[in-house]
Amino acid sequence: MKKETIKITGMTCAACAARIDRTVGKIDGVLNASVNFATEKLSVEYDEEKVFRLKINEAIIKSGYGILEERAKNEVTIPIGGMTCAACSARVEKAIGKIDGVSKASVNFATEKATVSYDSKKVKISTIKQAIEKAGYKALDIERKDAIDQDKLRKEKEIKTLWRKFIVSAVFCVPLLYLAMGAMISWLPFPIPSFLKPMQYPLNYAMVQILLVLPIIIAGNKFYTVGFKAIIQRSPNMDSLIAMGTSAAILYSLYSVYQIIIGNFSAVEGLYFETAGVIITLILLGKSLEAVSKGKTSEAIKKLMGLAPKTAIVIRDGIEFETPIDEVEIDDVILVKPGGKIPVDGVVIEGNTAIDESMLTGESMPIDKKADDEVYAASINKNGMIQFRATKIGGDTALAQIIKLVEDAQGSKAPIAQLADIVSGYFVPIVFAIAVVAFLGWFISGQSLVFSMTIFISVLVIACPCALGLATPTAIMVATGKGAEYGILIKGGEALETTHKINTIVLDKTGTITEGKPEVTDIITVTGVEKIWLLQIAASAEKGSEHPLGEAIVKGAEKQNLEMLKIDKFETMPGFGIAVEINGSSLLLGNQKMMDQNSISLAALEEESDRLASDGKTPMYIAMDGKLSGIIAVADVVKPSSAAAIKKLHEMGIEVAMITGDNQKTAEAIAKQVGIDRVLAEVLPKDKANEVKKLQAEGKKVAMVGDGINDAPALVQADIGIAIGSGTDVAMESADIVLMKSDLMDVPTAIQLSKSTIRNIKQNLTWAFGYNVAGIPIAAGILYLFGGPLLNPMFAAAAMSLSSVSVLTNALRLKGFKPYK
Secondary structure: OEEEEEEEEOOOOHHHHHHHHHHHHOOOOEEEEEEEOOOOEEEEEEOOOOOOHHHHHHHHHHOOOEEEOOOOEEEEEEEEEOOOOHHHHHHHHHHHHOOOOEEEEEEEOOOOEEEEEEEOOOOOHHHHHHHHHHOOOEEOOOEEEOHHHHHHHHHHHHHHHHHHHHHHHHHHHHHHHHHHHHOOOOOOOOOOOHHHOOOOOHHHHHHHHHHHHHHHHHHOHHHHHHHHHHHHOOOOOHHHHHHHHHHHHHHHHHHHHHHHHOOOHHHHHHOOHHHHHHHHHHHHHHHHHHHHHHHHHOHHHHHHHOOOOOEEEEEEOOEEEEEEHHHOOOOOEEEEOOOOEOOOEEEEEEOOEEEEOHHHHOOOOOEEEOOOOEEOOOOEEOOOOEEEEEEEOHHHOHHHHHHHHHHHHHOOOOHHHHHHHHHHHHHHHHHHHHHHHHHHHHHHOOOOHHHHHHHHHHHHHHOOHHHHHHHHHHHHHHHHHHHHHOOEEEOOHHHHHHHOOOOEEEEEHHHHHEOOOOEEEEEEEOOOOOHHHHHHHHHHHHOOOOOHHHHHHHHHHHHOOOOOOOEEEEEEEOOOEEEEEEOOEEEEEEOHHHHHHOOOOOHHHHHHHHHHHHOOOEEEEEEEOOEEEEEEEEEOOEOOOHHHHHHHHHHOOOEEEEEOOOOHHHHHHHHHHHOOOEEEOOOOHHHHHHHHHHHHHOOOOEEEEEOOOOOHHHHHHOOEEEEEOOOOOOOOOOOOEEEOOOOOOHHHHHHHHHHHHHHHHHHHHHHHHHHHHHHHHHHOOHHHHOOOOOOOHHHHHHHHHHHHHHHHHHHHHHHHOOOOO
16 A cells, blocks of 8 residues: 655646546555645545556546646756866766666756756765766765755746736736726726727727737636546636636627627627626636745645755764755764754764754754754754764655655645535536526526526626635644644644544653653661562662652662672562562562562551651562562652643633552542543553543543553544654654654643634634625525616626635644643
């Protein structure tokens, strides 16, 4: 099974997206096809054994749309030294062209530069340079254009083209409208020249209108080429509506011109060139504003993409040199000076510094880094000089994973959009039917052909499937981008929608409510056992453990410089503790359940154990050869933001539960500190998912918040899984939302973002449906039927243009969303 995202070109409205959905979905072997009109992307899941990607591409192209191949392709310009003639440039071009992964190579002898398009997943710039050097020439410092800039340029070009077409259209539309209406308005400051007066010179009047409307039709030619093609293919779209409406006005006007030529001067009243001109101009204005607004919805992803530096200082064989980011290899040693950006992910091998990771995590305070600490691409080195070893490059870096996650989320659909998607698929044919029925109805009832045609044009032009298609995806794009800005990564539209319904949140204790860095607080022994010996033997046993409580005991022993003893046998028992053999003795170290399971009496220290638990400390029991030796108590500090975050969740009407493996008393002590409503204590890691299931059985919508290590089953079971403090592991499959910081306040922020987004989507859908439900009957003449006014097609076009722009503008309001502090 393969899942791919395909960039589609040529879509003009939601009906186009619905058509591609249907066409691709019908292919045998395609399991799921979903087109997002706002991002212009098709997400398709298919069985490679039944269907090839080529067949999917062919189906899209056959439907009348284009495909923009999104490879990991970049373009680089390499200055070349040593070329003496055109034969040299041809030789270099041939040498570069042979490299696997190079799609295009062009060497200009006059400028002494090679322009190379290449796939960065297949070939490195260093390989291209080596090919040039091998051919006998010198590869100099490069000038590089990356794929992000290319996409930006493509979008900018599209917007400029639309604005240019609108301006051309407007320049000719204003005099056309003035000429058409001027004769009816006596108070206009610039009277119409006498040789253009309709009653005296009707043919002059008509011919000038034709000359003025022609450039407008040429500017809006895409409406006709795309619209009529869609009709021929029996899949009409918004362009078809515009093409049919304006064509009706133009054809009737041309017929009127013919009548004038043969001497019927009264036909001058049947000229509607200005109607077609104004409709095309207004819709071009709407499309231009729509393109600008759509560009703004994806600003967050562009910001993320722009964070990565273009070059890195690499140290090889003791020599420092600057190299493009694409040429950095795993295990390269990279030097970063104060104020410089970290180019790729890696591990510090030399130096100390503080690094600002706010652009990745939203954490404002710089984080101290020393040898063996991890650093991440795009973070900023504040004050020290460091050297680090590259561990992740290209698409594997934390930044690249974040970008991928946000892109996937922006391309996804929310269940709330399903109705709009269904309506979009049938919308245009229904509008055509309404327009024809309205035209015939009025004509048969005795109205004139001109009146009936006005109704026909108004109905076609006022209908707006774009507003329906943009209502949901634009809000999701802005919301997921805004979330990423604050370190909240939402994995898709469905997660974003479900989050606003959450009424119960289950918080894992360790690492979520608490810091996850426990420390030894108390050592209590039975008679005859020394505290230092107990700590030494416990630390020796826990040396091989990765559990946070075990690590705390090891650190406690290291602080006292205790020597670790040799262990003969080690066994982990998840949810209970560990069993080891040491110096020929059997040692058990774990919780009360472990001791009970092994029939070890705790009566000697029961009172002390209860006291520790009531103080919020976790007692760890140590037994040697079946007898209790003592207790080592470990406590974890509650995060400063935990109580405030839980209070905020309560204000939102959400019940908060805490789940932990700690005993009931310890858990209740922690719960009391932060205001937890419900305590789920002594829960084994494997049973956490069952506890979530029990809450769901009570009819609750449950979100599980954990560190994503032993909480994965519970995160999957919950309606929404939220992984906290996992900013560098954003590809976690188990969570629906990833919080980059370890700040619990981001949980209410994520819920509030979801609520704001769903409210915004509902507003958009209400407007989009309401506009069409009210607008189409008005255009069909329902007000006129009851003595009201008749809608002019020009006003219908203005309303249609503004409807999609208003939806986009409303979605952009989400950019003002602020997180809870």
